[in-house]
Amino acid sequence: xxxxxxxxxxxxxxxxxxxxxxxxxxxxxxxxxxxxxxxxxxxxxxxxxxxxxxxxxxxxxxxxxxxxxxxxxxxxxxxxxxxxxxxxxxxxxxxxxxxxxxxxxxxxxxxxxxxxxxxxxxxxxxxxxxxxxxxxxxxxxxxxxxxxxxxxxxxxxxxxxxxxxxxxxxxxxxxxxxxxxxxxxxxxxxxxxxxxxxxxxxxxxxxxxxxxxxxxxxxxxxxxxxxxxxxxxxxxxxxxxxxxxxxxxxxxxxxxxxxxxxxxxxxxxxxxxxxxxxxxxxxxxxxxxxxxxxxxxxxxxxxxxxxxxxxxxxxxxxxxxxxxxxxxxxxxxxxxxxxxxxxxxxxxxxxxxxxxxxx
Numbered sequence: 145x146x147x148x149x150x151x152x153x154x155x156x157x158x159x160x161x162x163x164x165x166x167x168x169x170x171x172x173x174x175x176x177x178x179x180x181x182x183x184x185x186x187x188x189x190x191x192x193x194x195x196x197x198x199x200x201x202x203x204x205x206x207x208x209x210x211x212x213x214x215x216x217x218x219x220x221x222x223x224x225x226x227x228x229x230x231x232x233x234x235x236x237x238x239x240x241x242x243x244x245x246x247x248x249x250x251x252x253x254x255x256x257x258x259x260x261x262x263x264x265x266x267x268x269x270x271x272x273x274x275x276x277x278x279x280x281x282x283x284x285x286x287x288x289x290x291x292x293x294x295x296x297x298x299x300x301x302x303x304x305x306x307x308x309x310x311x312x313x314x315x316x317x318x319x320x321x322x323x324x325x326x327x328x329x330x331x332x333x334x335x336x337x338x339x340x341x342x343x344x345x346x347x348x349x350x351x352x353x354x355x356x357x358x359x360x361x362x363x364x365x366x367x368x369x370x371x372x373x374x375x376x377x378x379x380x381x382x383x384x385x386x387x388x389x390x391x392x393x394x395x396x397x398x399x400x401x402x403x404x405x406x407x408x409x410x411x412x413x414x415x416x417x418x419x420x421x422x423x424x425x426x427x428x429x430x431x432x433x434x435x436x437x438x439x440x441x442x443x444x445x446x447x448x449x450x451x452x453x454x455x456x457x458x459x460x461x462x463x464x465x466x467x468x469x470x471x472x473x474x475x476x477x478x479x480x481x482x483x484x485x486x487x488x489x490x491x492x493x494x495x496x497x498x499x500x501x502x503x
Contacts, residue, residue, distance in 0.1 A: 145209070145264045145265045148167055148207045148208060151209075152164045152165050152180050153166070154166075156324040157322075157324045157326055158351055160326040160426050161276075162181055162185030162186065163428070166208075167179045167193040167206060167209070169194065169201050177196035177201065189222075190212055191219075194206075194225055205232065205235060206226060207235045208237070209273070211236050211238065211247075212226060212240075213245045214244070221249075227252070232258065232259065233260070235260075235264050236263075238270055241276075242280050274449065278423075279426075284416075284420050284447075285423055289448045289450070290453075291454070292309065292314065293467040294455070294464065296464070301460055302463040309458060310456045310493045313490050314495070320347060321452065323353070325353055325431035326430065327355070327356045327422070328353050328354075330356075330432070331358050331359070332360075332364055333437060339368050339369055340369065340433075341373075352377045355379050356382060356430065357382070358418060360412060361387050362388070364395075374400045380401045381395055381401070381403065383405065384407045403421050404421075416447065435469075440470060444480075448480070450497065450498065453496045455493060456492070457493070481501040483498060
């Protein structure tokens with residue numbers, strides 16, 4: 145099952161709106177077939193692994209990181225492929241939350257006389273499929289907030305200088321994280337200040353995540369890098385109803401996809417509506433890279449599922465720009481709390497990962 149999970153991880157960032165599933169076909173001590181969800185979400189992991197195993201799949205055991213689908217979509221159900229291949233046993237990590245399959249995939253396998261074992265490495269599978277589960281059960285993608293700053297939590301000096309606080313290895317790691325997410329998201333302020341590209345570079349990766357910018361009025365620089373390559377790399381702009389029609393048309397002409405979102409009573413875009421809109425578009429995993437105001441708003445709205453921090457051994461002082469903007473927290477009990485999951489050295493910097501804590 146660990147192998148199946150590692151195979152599934154190869155598809156992260158490329159299979160949405162489908163989950164990134166892994167499958168291994170085993171008979172005796174031999175691995176006869178390995179498969180993972182193909183880019184675009186199909187073919188699924190099970191038929192790819194079965195094709196590799198061929199006739200050897202008869203009487204074998206299939207290890208699958210998510211319950212095999214039981215519904216007809218653009219491809220036949222994976223349970224039918226497993227039944228037709230005459231496997232003897234299927235080991236499933238976790239139930240598929242999609243109501244079209246939930247529990248039905250396992251039931252159909254058992255009805256066909258195939259032994260089923262459930263719940264193997266369930267917790268690991270739940271983390272691997274957290275984005276897909278979030279979209280199905282909450283209507284929005286899972287959100288990871290990345291912050292990179294100084295030891296004292298600053299992302300720039302008072303003058304705005306920020307390149308580079310962290311080192312080359314940390315920035316390379318960020319590109320790897322981008323590649324494993326469906327989309328990279330920033331606010332309009334980051335576009336105006338940093339003119340980012342938001343692409344995956346230096347890793348030999350052929351695909352690019354969707355670039356999402358949250359901008360109520362679409363008041364973004366027309367000469368920005370994002371504007372220049374919107375026809376080559378997907379660019380989605382989440383905007384409010386008050387964005388001028390001429391501005392909307394100009395961005396469409398540049399190749400951007402416009403997504404209208406609701407405006408909150410306090411005048412900014414309603415971030416819950418933004419995330420739900422991205423879920424309707426099929427995204428399952430979003431990687432947010434700031435800036436400070438957007439980070440604060442997402443945390444305040446309880447929309448952050450995971451935190452990724454890169455901390456450099458440099459101090460910028462109180463006059464430096466904070467990594468997270470004002471949140472209006474008056475008591476510790478009001479602050480969102482996360483649980484440390486991992487920490488390690490990345491060159492001269494520290495990487496720390498946190499996940500949403502109990503309510």
